[in-house]
Amino acid sequence: MRIFLAGMNNPLLELHKSAGAETQAYGQVEIVSTYGQPQAEYAAIRKSAGIMDCPQRGVLELSGKDRHPFLNNLLTQPIWDKQTKKGMAPGAGVYAFLLNTKGRIVADMNVLERGESTWLEMDGRMVEPIRATLEKYIFSEQVTMVSRAEDLHEFFLTGPGIVGNSELNALGSELASMGQLATRTCELGTIFRDDVCGVPGFVLICAVGEAGRIWDFFTTEKPSPQPEPAEDLRFRGRARPVGWAAFNTTRIEAGRPLFGIDFDETVLPAETGQLWRAVSFTKGCYLGQEVVARMHARGQLARQIVGIRMDEDALPMAGAQVFDDQQNVIGGVTSSTPSPVLSNAAIALGYVKKAFMAVGTKVNIPAEGAIRKATVMGLPFVPAV
Numbered sequence: 001m002r003i004f005l006a007g008m009n010n011p012l013l014e015l016h017k018s019a020g021a022e023t024q025a026y027g028q029v030e031i032v033s034t035y036g037q038p039q040a041e042y043a044a045i046r047k048s049a050g051i052m053d054c055p056q057r058g059v060l061e062l063s064g065k066d067r068h069p070f071l072n073n074l075l076t077q078p079i080w081d082k083q084t085k086k087g088m089a090p091g092a093g094v095y096a097f098l099l100n101t102k103g104r105i106v107a108d109m110n111v112l113e114r115g116e117s118t119w120l121e122m123d124g125r126m127v128e129p130i131r132a133t134l135e136k137y138i139f140s141e142q143v144t145m146v147s148r149a150e151d152l153h154e155f156f157l158t159g160p161g162i163v164g165n166s167e168l169n170a171l172g173s174e175l176a177s178m179g180q181l182a183t184r185t186c187e188l189g190t191i192f193r194d195d196v197c198g199v200p201g202f203v204l205i206c207a208v209g210e211a212g213r214i215w216d217f218f219t220t221e222k223p224s225p226q227p228e229p230a231e232d233l234r235f236r237g238r239a240r241p242v243g244w245a246a247f248n249t250t251r252i253e254a255g256r257p258l259f260g261i262d263f264d265e266t267v268l269p270a271e272t273g274q275l276w277r278a279v280s281f282t283k284g285c286y287l288g289q290e291v292v293a294r295m296h297a298r299g300q301l302a303r304q305i306v307g308i309r310m311d312e313d314a315l316p317m318a319g320a321q322v323f324d325d326q327q328n329v330i331g332g333v334t335s336s337t338p339s340p341v342l343s344n345a346a347i348a349l350g351y352v353k354k355a356f357m358a359v360g361t362k363v364n365i366p367a368e369g370a371i372r373k374a375t376v377m378g379l380p381f382v383p384a385v
Contacts, residue, residue: 009029010030010031010055011211012053012211012212012215013030015212016241019035020035021033021036021241021243022034022036022243027125027260031054031056032244034243034244034245038245040240041241041243041245041246042242042340044159044246045158045159045197045247045250046160046341047161048161048240049159049162049238050158050239050240050246051155051218051219051242052156052241052243052244052247054154054203056123056124056125057121057123058121058149059122059127059147059149059152060109060119060120060122060127060130060131060147060148061117061118061120061145061146061147062119062120062144062145063116063117063118063143063144064141064142064143066141067087067118067143068086068087070138070141070143071111071118072286073285073286074098074137075097075098075286076097076098076269076279076280076283077094077095077279077283078094078280078282078283079096079111079118082284087113088111090115091182092181093110093112093182093192095109095274095277095278096108096109099269099288099292100265101288102288103268103288103290103292104266104267104268104288105264105268105269105272106133106265107122107129107259108122109121109122109130110192110194110203112190112192113183114190119205121192121205127148127149128147128149131147152207153206153210153211154203154205155214155218156202156203156204156247157201158196158197158199158201158250159200160200162200162201162202163176163200164176175202179193181193188204188206188210188217189204189206191203191204191205192205195254196250196256197247197250198250198253198255198256198384199384218238249337249339253339253341253380253381254380254381254382255349255379255380256380257334257349258335261334262334262335268291268292269292270301271351272304273305275296279292281293301354303331303351303357304354305349305350306350306357306379307347307349307377307378308333308349308352308363308365308377309374309375310347310365310367310374311372311374312346312372312373313345314372316333316336316366316372317333318333318334319332319333320332320365321333321366322350322356322365322374323364323365323371324356324363324364325362325364330352330363331353332350332351333350334349334350335349336348339382341382342381342382349379356376358376359376360376361376362376363375
């Protein structure tokens, strides 16, 4: 896996550390792993409301009258209607891949139309490389690209309590009716919906200078109407701070692979299991389209990301190989976690060859010192709510 340097930093890092957060590296930026109560953080995502600081994400902003047809010629989703000569409507969003000429994934991104400009929201490490790549395809088009990775900051608000919570009116009254990747502007910044964890999820993008105030708005504890026992671990802010550990567990349960973790530049779109979400087969040409269309028409799929559930509770590590009964390597694990909602079953995302992709297929994976049986599962592991 290539690591791209982007000069990223976490403006709230010291604030998190002062709250007792444990941190971990994510590329070149330090993110929160947990605030010391991973079970409560997981429960917040599943049952109430959580907020995660996301300094690892970034935005590339495109402006100029030709930006829509320019992007349409490169990305796997329709950004421009050739018949009406119109681009995406303000507030619309799509998930798309940028491919190379061999049809392999260069990056994935959320394309968000804001009216006066178009945002490409993605892994922050990719913002500058993608800007440089797209620049090579500008000839006479009026398109301007600016990295916003240094002046915008992202938070992820997720959990069933996010929608319909009167305390969150600052986000607007339309949360419940927003479709996936629909985008709105509110007094706190720009929000778009993305149910990464299988529960309502909203990315909030704000100015870096406002990040501390917004974090305090959601996490400052409200006065309790009556004293609570000292052992009571309930959080009384608008949303409980959650770290990567809880987020990662819930997004695996929801069957959501991530670029840079579960797939990279060696992978074809169909192999991600996200073809339905990321690729249009009616929009016409784009970079790498011939390869994608040919594979789809011929059913040429050598491997794919699937769900895997261990028959025992032993947890395989990311990078573990997957074997058939003759000890042939047939794939590999990319992400794994114990699943609290599935009675702490050990689950994983990973690649397997075509012959082993059917739900119910038995495979073998090394975990905790032994080769153990596992079963290929349909995704998501946990139904969305």
